[in-house]
Every structure is written in C-alpha cells, then in structure tokens.
Amino acid sequence: MIPILSPAVPRHQILRIAAATSLLAATLSGCANEALAPLDVSRVESKTPADSISYAAGVYGGWWDKAPLPGQPANLVLYSTKTGRVVQTVGSPDPLSAKNMESLKSPKWAENLIIVMDPSANSVVDAFAIDANGNPANRSTRAVKTGGYDGWWNSTPADGHTAGLPVETVQVNTDTSQVVDAYNRTTKITRVSYTVVPDPAWPKHSIVIIDTSTGKVIANFKINADGSPMGSGGRGDVAR
Amino acid sequence: MALDIAAQPDRVTTGAETRQRQRLVSAVRKPFGPELRWVTALTVVVVAVYSTVSSLRFNRFESAGYDLGIFDQVVRQYSAFMAPYSEIKGLEYNIFGDHFHPIIASLASLYWIWNDPRMLGIAMALLMAVSVYPVYLFARPRLGHWPAFVVAAGYIFWWPIQGLVDFDFHEIAFGVPLLSWIILAVDRRRYAAVTVLSVILLGVREDMGFVVMAIALVLLLRRRWKLALGLFLLGLGTYLVVTGKVIPHYNVSGSFGYWVYSGLGPTMGAAIIFIVSHPLKTLAILFDHDAKQVLWASLFLPVGLLPLGSVYVLLAAPILLSRLLSDRPGTWSTGFQYNAILAPVLVMAAVDVLFKVMKRFPRLRCARFWGPGLFVATVVAGIALVPSIFPLNKLVTGEAFTSTAHMGAQQRIVNMIPSGVCVEADDRLVPHLTNRTVVGLVGRQVDYASWAVIDFDQDNTGGGGDGNYTPFNGLRYKQDHGFQEVYRQDNIVLLYRPYQSGQGAPAHCSSPYLASLYGSGK
DSSP, X not given: OOGGGSTTSOHHHHHHHHHHHHHHHHXXXXXXXXXXXXXXXXXXXXXXXXXXXXXXXXXXXXXXXXXXOTTOOXXXXXXXXXXXXXXXXXXXXXXXXXXXXXXXXXXXXXXXXXXXXXXXXXXXXXXXXXXXXXXXXXXXXXXXXXXXXXXXXXXXXXXXXXXXXXXXXXXXXXXXXXXXXXXXXXXXXXXXXXXXXOOTTSOSSEEEEEETTTTEEEEEEEBOXXXXXXXXXXXXXXXX | XXXXXXXXXXXXXXXXXXXXXXXXXXXXXXXXXXXXXXXHHHHHHHHHHHHHHHHHHHHTTOOOIIIIIHHHHHHHHHHTTOOOBOTTTOTTOBGGGTOXXXXXXXXXXXXXXXXXXXXXXXXXXXHHHHTHHHHHHHHHHHHOHHHHHHHHHHXXXXXXXXXXXXXXOOTHHHHHHHHHHHHHHHHTTOHHHHHHHHHHHTTTOTTHHHHHHHHHHXXXXXXXXXXXXXXXXXXXXXXXXXXXXXXXXXXXXXXXXXXXXXXXXXXXXXXXXXXXXXXXXXXXXTTSSHHHHHHHHHHHTTTTTGGGGSGGGGGTHHHHHHHHTSSOGGGGSSSSSTTTTHHHHHHHHHHHHHHHHHHHOGGGGGHHHHHHHHHHHHHHHHHHXXXXXXXXXXXXXXXXXXXXXXXXXXXXXHHXXXXXXXXXXXXXXXXXXXXXXXXXXXXXXXXXOSEEXXXXXXXXXXXGGGOOOOHHHHHHHHHHTTOEEEEEETTEEEEEOOOOTTSOOTTTTOOHHHHHHXXXXX
C-alpha cells in the first residue's frame, strides 16, 4: 500500500497536504493576470473580401488606402488583365520592368482580374476579380466553372522564395474524381497529364491537391455545392 | 483509548508496512539531513530562479507557441484523459506523429492544480533541481563536500541548462535528471537502477534509444555482458519501432520527419555504411561550420577538455553526433534546448577524469579546489558578459523585470478574445490563449477560426520551418478569407470573422474538453 494512504497516516496529515495543495493552487491561479475584456463583435457582419474593395470614378479603394503597417508595401500598381494596362498607382511605384510584365502577363491569371503588384519586389500582393463594368466581383461561384483554386501550392510567396513548394500539382474534385485544374510551376502550364486514382480516404465534397511528383495529397478543403470553397469569400481563390 | 484504537483491525500495521514507512520517511528526510542540506538549499534556489525566469518570459511575451504552447496543449489533453492533440501543429494533429515523448503525460496532474502553461516552467525548474543531487553525489567522494557543491552549483547554472530554461519547455527536460541519475547509478554499480532508469529514458524522446545503446557500451566496458546486450537491443529496437512504426502511424504524411542527414544517406542503413566507409569525411562534417566549432568549444573548453578522457563521454556521443551530422543548422547551435542533456554528462565526466588525474599525480590534489573554481568562474563570467547564451544575465541586470507599451498592447488584445473560440494567433501570443481557446498559428485553421491576431512588430507570424507568413502576407491571407480588422493597437491587428455554420468545424472548433469548460463560444 502507498504509505500516505496507509491507515497509519493520521487524518490531520492528509488534510494538511490537501490544504497545502489548495493554497498552492489558489496562489498560482492568483498569478494569472488576465482580466478578460472580450470585444463586442455582435455588430460585425459577414463580408466577402470583395466587399472591402470599393470602386468609384475609376478608382479602386482598399487596404492600400489605410495607414500602412510595418512591412506593408506602399508603392503599388493596379494592373488589369482585361486591358493589359496599369489602371491605378498607389504612392510612387517604380516603372514596370520586363520581369514585372512577365509576372503580370502569366497565363496563370484569368482575364477579369485587377492585380495589385509591388514592382520593386516583383510581388503580387493582392488580386481581385471585376465584372464587365469594372466593379469588384464576388466571384466565388465562378471559380470551378472557369478554372481551379489558388493557394500556396500553385502561387509564389511575396518574398519570391519557392523552395519547398511543389513544382507540379493537380486539383481533384473528390465527388467526381475529375481533375479540375493543374499547374506546373516551371513551365507555367496548366495542362498536366495525370491519371486520377480515387482514394476512399479522400474527404467527400472536397478538393484535394496532389503533388504529382509524390502522388500524395498535400492539401484539401471542403467546397459548397456550387464549387466555391467553404468558409472563403472567394477572392483568394481567383480563377485562372 | 489507545487500546481501543489499536484493537480496530484497520488500524493494525504489519512489520513490513512499518519498515516500508520508515524507509520512505528516511528517504524524505535525507535531503534535509546534514549530508545534503546545502545541496537542498541550492535546489530551492534553482527552483525559485528558473521558475522566475520562465514566468517572466511568459509575462513579457517572450515565450512562444513553438514549443511551450504545443506542450501546454498536449499536457492539458493528458490532464483531461484525452489523446495528445496539438492544434498548434494542426487540427487533429496527434503529437506522437512528431516526436515520441509519452513521459510528459506524467505532468498531467500538475494541471489539476493550476491549468496554465506557466506550470510547465515550474515543472522544468523542479526537474532541473532534481538533477543537482546526482552531480553532487558523484563529485563528493572524488573531490570532497565543498568542491562537489561548487561543481553542482556551476553545473546547474551552466549555459546549456540556462538555454533549456530560456526555451520555455521541452521534453528533454526529463532527460537531464534521468541521465544524471543513470551516470550515478552506473558509477555506484546499481545496475537494477540503471536498467529501470534507462527504460524510463526511452519514454523521453525517440532518439534516447541511441543514448541507451551508449549506456550499454559503458556497461560493456564494465563487463556486464548480459545487461549491456539487453540494453543495446532494447535501445536499438525501441528506436526502430518508434521511428519506423509508431511515429509514421500518427504522422499525417505517414513518415518520420526528422531524418535529415542528406550528407550520410536517405536511411539509417545508408548512413551507417557511409560512416563506416568514410570515417574521415564523417569526422570532417562534425567541424565543417563555424557554428559547430563554436559549439565544440563552448561545451568542452569550460570543463578543460577533461570529459574526453572519461568513458562517460560516450553518453554524449549519440546526442552530439546526431545533431552535428544533421542538415538542420538550428541543431548545431548553442541556443535552444539541445545542449541541456549534455551538461550533466560532460560535468560528471570532467569530475571523473579530474579525480583520476589527481590520483595519478598526487601533487595535483589541489586541483580539486581550483578545478571547480575555474569552472564556476566561467559560469559567473558568462552570466555577466555573454547574455546571448547565459539568459540569467537579464535577471541579474533587471532587464527581465521591465515591460514595454507593446507588451501592454499584447496583453490587452489577448484579453479581448473571448474564451472557448477558435483563434489563429502570432506565435508569441499563442501560449496566452492555450488554456481557454483552441489556438493555432496564422494560416493553420483557415476553415474554422473566427479570431486572428497578427503582430506587425514581429518578423513573421511564427512556426519556424513549418511554414509561416510575414505579418503583411498573414493579414492579406486572413482578409482573403473573410476576416475583418476589429481592433488595432501598437501595430498589433485583431481580426474577426463571424461564425458561419457549415464550415465543417466540430462544435465551433472547440475540442470536447474546451467546449465542456467554456461552451461553444458561438
């Protein structure tokens, strides 16, 4: 028998240990200095990312108009893939270089986008779809109909480093086992020959991203009946 | 009255119980007896100092989700008798898919006293304190009481131990006292204790299998053939099973992710072939970078290169080799937690050799005073002059007690996040949310989180090589997923996205444990 539980141990000793433990717990809990003051967010309504972009008199308004945070690029161009021209500048951006143009004219982009680029870093910091009148479009339902989904697997980080990212990926709808999109980072080609081998372990009503070099699923996400990603406003998943 | 009590059957104690109780009482009293009371006083100081360091790091937002938050989530799961999941590593990520350290389940009961990540700092201080006794007991018969005490004091405040405490918490904290006691047990030829402690050591981390194999080599030199063979096979078998079966079973990619020895080969077999066939090339890898050379010097020069003459240095070999042959530069560093387990090995090995030298050359007997004295002098000088690897410097100079406006903003924003919700947070804020929210790093719970915090005064959102963002990219990413800025202070942005049903999140991202404690948070 454990000595402390032995009948030979006086009850007052057990009570003393219990009291000391309680005192310790109370003391330690008292060290916690969190006086919670939860923020009232009851009036915050759901918004799609497109809702945060305004368009008036040919000028797009968005996060680039707010006071910049540390590390936020301040000199930007807004480039239309529809017209193939810069439609707006923010701050004093460098003139677009050949490298910038190569990025902006990539076949990766759909034809109805405004691309927000930091030319000095040659990085695309944002992109949003527009309708025929130039208004920002909440185009989440169009993603699958016209192309696939963008994410870390087929995009280039803002710092330009692609080490560790897959070279070639395919996107498979797990309900139809059809390839809905693909992308090769080296060739920039979206037509990839790939034979789908359905896996019963794949989640239903989802898109799985497969790295063709390993055949392994490297990402997956659920989608709505119309193909739009669940929990996403859609702008981040711009069609190509 | 006394007779009445004695007559009650349940109050009758047997002779065996009495002896057992006497042994326990004797063991409990021993640290306070004349033999060890000074060492016990030292351990009390150690617990106080290191608990304070951990607590101040937490309060100053210097601790991080990697690794304090991860271990906090895992231990909390254990304390609720649940599987060891860590949302920081990923939703439904079982920590056994990362490393094998079931021993940390033993900390679960501490969370019944205080459900807070700071409890791990206290636990780690206690574990470090426990390792002082074997170092002292090993040194005392060789050097005498006070020199042994000085060695123990120098050891416990040496930079490798400080580095561990400065890393918040790590499973290797268990390995430090265990290996110290194992060396003492080997020295005193208590082979039953060696066996039991070695088996426990295997529960600290998968690579402790190699350390147990090294213990077997030491026993082999002692001609304990059977025990040596048994421990060698146990260490090897455990490593192979854990890295070949257990970890891949729980790992999302079905593999063990820490075999990163491109210079040696893709598998352990290939690595062994390379090491055997190219010993000089292997040796060169151990010194082929400035960081590696600094590490060698920082470990062996303060102890006068003495450990190199002791058989006990074999116990440090697998740990050092596995790190210096690895492709991961972080493991070559004097920072982080990696070196703590080497500290007792090197200090005890140094004492072992110093004693042998004094025995061989009686004229050098005074070395039992100046040897430990020099060692402690390097520690004191290090604390005073090298704050980068002696973080106690901040305590001594008072820097650890200062606070900034940014820390105030961090605390204020943490307090704005309600309990029982799903959050993505900057790495430095994560430990402040683990005991009341389901929290992960930015970009890890895209489909589920309702709250997010991004700190633009940091270089990145945290998470190291597992993929992190610059604050700006993290903010863009969250805004692309419907998050809206609801508060901003001192370059920290608090984001919120109203909960949407159908996101597929279980009970609004709450684990059953948190849901039962805080409600759904909707």
